[in-house]
Amino acid sequence: MSSPVECGTMAQVVSSPSTRVMETYVMKCSSEKRALDTYHLILAPSFGCNLRCKHCYLPDHDAAGLAVEDVLRLMEEWSEIVVAERGPMGGIFHLKGGEPLMLSYMDDVLERLAELKTLRFMMTTNGILGDWDVIERLDRLNVVLDGGVQIIVSIDGSNDAINAKLRGTGNFEKAVAFVRGVREAGVTVFLNNVIHRGNLDDIEAFVALALELDAAQVNFLSFVPKGQGEEMCFGRPNPLEVFERIDAIWKRGDERIRSLLAGSLSDILHNESCGICTSRECVGGYRGLLYIVPDGTAYSCPNLNHAGLEAGNIHERALAAIHDAMLRKVYAKVRTPEDDMRDRYSCKGEKQLPNSSEFLKGDFVAIQKFLSQSGNDQGSSYCFNRNW
Ligand SMILES: C[S@@+](CC[C@H](N)C(=O)[O-])C[C@H]1O[C@@H](n2cnc3c(N)ncnc32)[C@H](O)[C@@H]1O
Ligand code: SF4
DSSP states (O other), rough: OOOOOOOTSSSOOSSTOOOOOOOSSOOEEEEETTTEEEEHHHHHHHHSOOOOOOOSSSSSOOOOOOHOOOOHHHHHHHHHHHHHHOTTTOOOEEEEEEGGGGGGTTHHHHHHHHHOOOOOEEEEEEOTTTOOOHHHHHHHHHHHSSSSSEEEOOOOSHHHHHHHHOOOHHHHHHHHHHHHHHHHOOOOEEEEEOOOOTTTHHHHHHHHHHHHOSSSEEEEEEEEEOOOTTTTTTOOOOOHHHHHHHHHHHOOOOHHHHHHHSSSSHHHHHHHHTSSSSEEOOTTEEEEEEEEETSEESSOOOOOTTEEEEEETTTTTTTHHHHHHIIIIIIHHHHOOOOTTTTSSOHHHTTTTTTHHHHHHHHHHHHHHOOOOOOOOEEEOOOOSSOO
């Protein structure tokens, strides 16, 4: 266990909603409040994509989706909620998909964000279609938002052969070129890397790549067997083994490496090592966290989009009403019972997997046993899966 630290000193530069520059990002809050510190709306306006990754959790890659008017209205509604409850720049508008760089109305979205000047912008992309024109537009928005743009690029290996196991041959260099271009423009880049049984040995090399590319953060995501990726041949690795490998890097890492691993379980455990507080549950179902899919259905997050966990539909109700219903319609169904601290480091979405195998359940027990801290119930809540 790492040496004690003052509570709340995670490897992130920003946790206060009023701070503009966000070097790293950890989705967190006090469990008592059941509302994210920094609000976060994730929008998949379409599932259309230029790739067909083997692990992809989406149900399809249908290009149909929300019209530009719906998206612009949604941004305005979200801006009003964020400003009222968290202040200007206290919330994120996060474009995801499918592949956001395929959106025909991307320019309109970026322009409206620049006009509003109230929301931070995040985008998760495979980076393949990211040319200089795109980079220039992101750069302009980043200047207007005073550094409030974070681009997350998904790369699943430190070289083309490993990345190709999920993402197909020849895509590594294209994604890396995009990352370099975005960094040259001075825009913050995070990397997403999905850990599966075919890239476990690559974690250390991937951290080295992230440093070389000057990424601010690496999100190692656990592979979730669902959607098109349900049968992915490499399968889900033992989460305890994944944790131990990342933790070894974290423990011998310098400040830069620890900052790169902001929001990882190691970072969270380090934060808790003061002995005062402990994790209470994941943030699934909390106020301030929304995931909206192409047909307009709003869920809490991409891992909690199971049937029965809908908070509403933007074609039928105002976003404020959907947001107000989140605790009642979602949280109440997925919350961790007060007296049950056994799986407080688990993603509620993974726990809800309808076809959760005995293998998965066994995994949870093993990692919870390992992680459980002796702190009292002054809990914080985090996103443990980080699949945003
Ligand atoms: C669905 S993609 C959409 C954005 C973009 N197309 C991309 O690949 O970054 C968003 C993120 O989810 C990750 N992802 C997809 N399927 C997953 C799965 N089965 N388990 C965990 N993460 C997954 C992707 O690797 C990516 O980082
Ligand atoms: S993970 Fe992203 S890039 Fe890959 S198929 Fe899914 S949406 Fe497309």
